[in-house]
Every structure is written in C-alpha cells, then in structure tokens.
Amino acid sequence: MTNAWISGTVIATLVGVVGFFVVMRASSFAAHAIPNGAFAGAAGANLVGINPLFGLVIFALGAALGIGYSSRRTRSDVATALALVMMLALGAAFLATSNEYEPAINALLFGEILGVSSSEIVPVMVLAVVCALGLAVLYRPLLMSSISSELAVAQGVNVALIDVLFLVVLALSSALAVPVVGALLTFSLTIGPPAAARLLTNRPHRALACSMLLSLLTLWAAIASSYWSNLPIGFFVGTFSALVYLLARTWDTTRNRRLARTVA
C-alpha cells in the first residue's frame, strides 16, 4: 500500500503537468491512444517473463514516435488511430498466447493499487524525474507552440521537434500511470484535472500548479476509495476526474453569470 501512495503521488504530479499541455495542445486522442497501446507492451512483457514496466515504456515510446512521425505525413487523428489499432491488435495476440490469469489482465486494464512493486519504485522515480526535467527545459517553446504553432514557428521554434519530444514525455508518463490507474482510464487523469484547472485561473503557471494539485487529490481519493471498497482504482479515477471537471465548469459558469449581472 505504501508503494501505491508513493508511486501514486509521483505519477499524479507528473500527469498533472503533462495533462496541462495535452489539453492546451488538443492532444487528447494521443493521450488516450498511447496508454492503450502501451497495454500491449505489458501483455508482451508478461508473455516473455520480463518486468511489465519495460514493456509499457517500450510500447508507449513506439506509439509516440509512430504518431509523431506519421502526423508529419497524414492527418494526426488518422495517424493516432492507426497506431492505436495496431498496438491493440498486438495486445490481443499477446493475451491470446499468454497463460496470464484474468485478474492480472484486469489489473492492467482497470488499475490496481498494488500495481507497483517495491522494485519498481526507483525506476518510476527516475523516469518521472527525467520527464519533469524534460518539461522544464521545453516549457516556454512548448507553451508558445501550444498557444499557436504558427507564431512559435515565426519565433524560430522547431515545432516538429517539440511535438515529438512532448509525445515522448507523454509516453513515459503514461507508461508510469498504467500499472496503477489502468490502461483504459489513465487518459481520464490526463484530461479531467487539467481541463478543470484551466477554468479556475487565467494564468498559465497557476493553472499548471492547480492541475498538479487536482490530479494529486483525484488519485489520492481514488486510492483510498479503492482500498476501502475493493473496486478497481480506475473506476474511481475516471469518476473523480469527471466530477472535478464538472465542479470547475459549474463554478466557472456561475462566476461568469454573476459578472455579467454586475456589468449589466
């Protein structure tokens, strides 16, 4: 359980930052496709008897690079969809030939609070630090190109390179989140809290901090609820993420109505 809290805290903080840019860049489909594709990597790793985290990282990176490369040559949604179906097909093949028990597969799909073992804590921390450093270096060109790629290009930003590097960071953060939150619902943590955060403030740094905080609260509440109820953690992450967004949207709408009345 301690592992779940430690890894959950690291993962939620990272996903809060990555998700902020995912929503800014309208990359939700890639954020959905990469963890689902990475699931095939975990299934493959189980099949050959290696640590599933390696499989997750390799397949997530493969999906990210594939999407980044193909998006230069075709529509990005088509490239993402093709990467997703190819990975899912591989996952289906790996599962069909695997002797894994159903609970292990369920854990990969829907999350497991005991999904990170003691031996994985250090690799999780290292990968999270690598992602955080990468985001710190990329921060301003990433923010600029997320607002307008045309303006970023005019300022000398290599937007194609920034796109690929961000997909790599997204892939690594997804690979870390899948064992805990599950392949199907990692996406909800990447989108819900960051989308809520941008409704609460009009400043990028504050929205980023808010996104991390909401992401942390969502995952902590989900871990506690899963522990007490014995239901999959992914169910709670998905539900709480949507709830956080709905609350923020309601608050934003109420505030705007009040402002409109004041002006009138």
Added chain:
Amino acid sequence: MVGIDLLKVEGLDVSIAGRMILRDVNFRIDHGEFTGLIGSNGAGKTTLLRVILGVQEATRGRVSVHGQTLTRSNSSVGYVPQKVLFEPDLPVRVRDFVALGLDGGTFGVARRSRHSFELVDEMLEAVEASKLSNRRIGSLSGGEQQRVLVAHALVRKPELLLLDEPLASLDPGSAQEIIQLLHTVVVKQQVAVLMSAHEMNPLLPVMDRVVYVANGRVASGTTEEVVRSDVLSELYGHHVDVVRVHGRVLVVAGEGDHTKSTLADHPAVIVE
C-alpha cells in the same frame, strides 16, 4: 545603417509542389515606411511574407535585411499571422501572451526580469491595450486580438513588422482603428510595416509604398507609380483601367473582359 535598405528582395522565385507561385520578385522597404502588399486571394501574398520571415524557402533569389541574407528567427522581423484562433478557456492572460513574444522561443523556465515586464507594459500601451492586460486572450474581440498580436510581435523591438491580412474578418470600424494604430506605431517607434490586404482603399491614407502582386509577379513603388493602367495592365498581362472616384481607387477590367471577373469577393479590384 544609413544608405542600406532595411529590406531588399531581389530576383525571388518561389515554387511550391512544382507550381510557380512567385516569379522574379524585386522590391525594397526603407526604415519607418508603411508598405501595402496588395493582391487578390491566392496571389501569393502569404507565401511572400513567409519567405521574408524565413519559414518558406525561395527557389531562387535573395532576401536581405540591412544587407545581410535573412535567417530564420531574425529578431529584426516581427510577424502577425492571418488568423489565430484562441480558445475561450485558454489560461493565458494578455500580458503573459505578449511576454511570450520576448521569450517564447527560449528553452527553460527562468523568471522574467522587471525589464521584460516593463517592455510588455510599454507595448500594450503602444497598441492602446493596457486595460486588457489581465483578460484571457481568448475572451477578446477580433479587433482587440489584433492589437494584442501586434504587441506580441513588437515586444522584441523589430525594425520590420510583417502583417498577413490583419483586417480580414474585422468590421470597417475596427479595421480603421487597426490601420490608424499601425500608422502611429510606424511614426512613433520607427518600425517599417509590410501589411498584406486584398483591398487597398483603407490603406491609401497611410501607405508610403505599394507592392502589388498579380499573376505571380510584383510591381512596387508609390501608389501613383504602381496603381496605373499601364503598369497593372503589364502585370496582369491584359488591359485594365484604374479609376479614381472620391479618393477611392477602382481597378477594373478593360474593354471586352468584363465577363471574366474572377474577383467577385473583391469590391475594389476587378480584374479579368
């Protein structure tokens, strides 16, 4: 840099995907000049601006600023694109956005200096948008967004400002405000402006020079030198008349060519 043109375009050819867009383009712009880049939709105005900006390669020819061949991301050149769609929920204030004009291309997360914020405030004041500084960029009207985009482009103190159809989709009142604002910027900040438009009449009171694009070719000079029947007939490859009515210029197809109008969306220029 007295005696050297701010911008010089020489013998420029541009082909994209095997199609010739611009042929043998030559013109120059001096410091503090307001130049209109006039032509119909699809004439190659945006392509020409992108080449000057350094993000589109020319097939042949040279673009130089202060006599030096232009490189990508030259801080002497600022750019306002044709249309930027800002989402209403974008968590970026106007002053954050303008500040990114200074450091949006720089890696890292270093804190901005007091001088940076002073520059941002100065630019917002120059475009008369100080009162918008804490608003979300996506909540502004089209005219307000244009002002902020100009501030974003000016904050690095460029000597040449390129604007791609900034009046498109603005109502006539807002368009006039933007033109006056740009004229003030040219005069007060000594920035040269190259602004594309498909309608030249709103620019006539402020334009020092016109670069007229048609048929992939360019004629440049003062309005009196370029917007003449003989010059434009040569450019278009057939006869056109230039008519001046109440201070407005109308470019109309010559005798026998009226039925071939291809610029129906263009109220002031009717060619072919």
